[in-house]
Amino acid sequence: MSNKCTVKWLHTTAHTVDPKEMGKFKMWAQKWWDEEGVYSALHAMNDIRVPFIRDTLINRVGDHETGSPLAGVTLLDVGCGGGLLSEPLGRLGAVVTGIDPLEDNIKTAQLHKSFDPVLDKLIQYKTSTLEEIVADTAEAFTAVVASEVVEHVADVESFIKCCYRVLKPGGSLFITTINKTTMSYALGIVVAEKIMGIVPDGTHDWEKFISPEELERLLESNGFVMETLNGMLYNPLSGSWRWMENTSLNYAVHAVKVIPPKESSSSESASEQRQKQPETSTSTAL
Numbered sequence: 408m409s410n411k412c413t414v415k416w417l418h419t420t421a422h423t424v425d426p427k428e429m430g431k432f433k434m435w436a437q438k439w440w441d442e443e444g445v446y447s448a449l450h451a452m453n454d455i456r457v458p459f460i461r462d463t464l465i466n467r468v469g470d471h472e473t474g475s476p477l478a479g480v481t482l483l484d485v486g487c488g489g490g491l492l493s494e495p496l497g498r499l500g501a502v503v504t505g506i507d508p509l510e511d512n513i514k515t516a517q518l519h520k521s522f523d524p525v526l527d528k529l530i531q532y533k534t535s536t537l538e539e540i541v542a543d544t545a546e547a548f549t550a551v552v553a554s555e556v557v558e559h560v561a562d563v564e565s566f567i568k569c570c571y572r573v574l575k576p577g578g579s580l581f582i583t584t585i586n587k588t589t590m591s592y593a594l595g596i597v598v599a600e601k602i603m604g605i606v607p608d609g610t611h612d613w614e615k616f617i618s619p620e621e622l623e624r625l626l627e628s629n630g631f632v633m634e635t636l637n638g639m640l641y642n643p644l645s646g647s648w649r650w651m652e653n654t655s656l657n658y659a660v661h662a663v664k665v666i667p668p669k670e671s672s673s674s675e676s677a678s679e680q681r682q683k684q685p686e687t688s689t690s691t692a693l
Contacts, residue, residue: 412538412571436515439491439516448605452555452641454648456492456583457495460550464477465477468480477499479549480502481548482548482550483503483505483550483573485506485556486506489519490515493516494520497520497529497530502530503529503531504530504531505531506533508536513532513534537570546572546576547575548573551570551573551579551580553582557584558612563617563625564625567580575664580661581659585616585657586617586654587613587617590655590656594656605641619660622660623636631663633660636654637650637651638655639651640657641657
């Protein structure tokens with residue numbers, strides 16, 4: 408596999424952030440912890456995405472502490488924003504590194520976690536893109552989380568390559584994103600942004616949405632096995648999320664970094680390993 412992972416994540420050129428994207432998110436940098444504000448849907452998403460991550464990792468690790476089930480897990484939260492997902496994962500015992508290219512987001516995240524001495528020790532934040540930390544964090548993490556991020560990525564395959572490099576062999580990659588369908592355009596952009604204002608107008612670009620099939624192809628061609636795919640549905644009236652089989656709108660993925668042949672007793676392909684690996688149970692998350 409190529410080691411190249413020059414991620415154009417929110418970028419027009421490598422290591423430089425698209426000013427349009429930066430300006431858009433900079434306007435909302437102080438609003439991360441307003442549960443009724445522009446990020447209210449992300450706050451609500453924690454009700455299903457946190458248990459999904461927690462239970463999947465518990466099932467893979469086996470033994471865990473009752474009060475701190477993710478103790479011993481090193482986790483990278485890519486595009487962490489103000490820390491909405493980093494904090495609950497830290498409370499579960501994970502040692503979390505949250506990265507975001509926008510300094511104002513990181514300042515908000517650092518300020519918020521500073522009020523909790525336990526979180527202050529378990530979570531560290533960095534103003535950084537993924538490709539900027541690859542060299543120093545190769546095979547450093549048990550899990551990588553990219554929640555509501557890949558729909559803002561210019562080069563998804565390079566992004567996945569970088570995730571592969573920072574994960575330990577057998578490590579987990581969690582992605583939540585939006586499918587590229589007529590329904591996602593109608594509901595995710597026209598209704599959510601332009602009519603109901605659930606998220607600010609211009610937040611998403613439908614051309615950057617990605618189907619589960621395309622995402623799986625990119626994952627499996629770059630060293631991952633996609634073990635779990637769940638559809639997600641947001642109810643704007645109740646302000647809540649639920650799991651569903653249909654993936655035509657939002658969906659969540661759990662993929663595992665395949666152990667390279669030199670570390671494995673066989674050189675079977677990702678698809679062959681997928682057939683042999685036991686299916687990860689997410690019933691407790693659902």
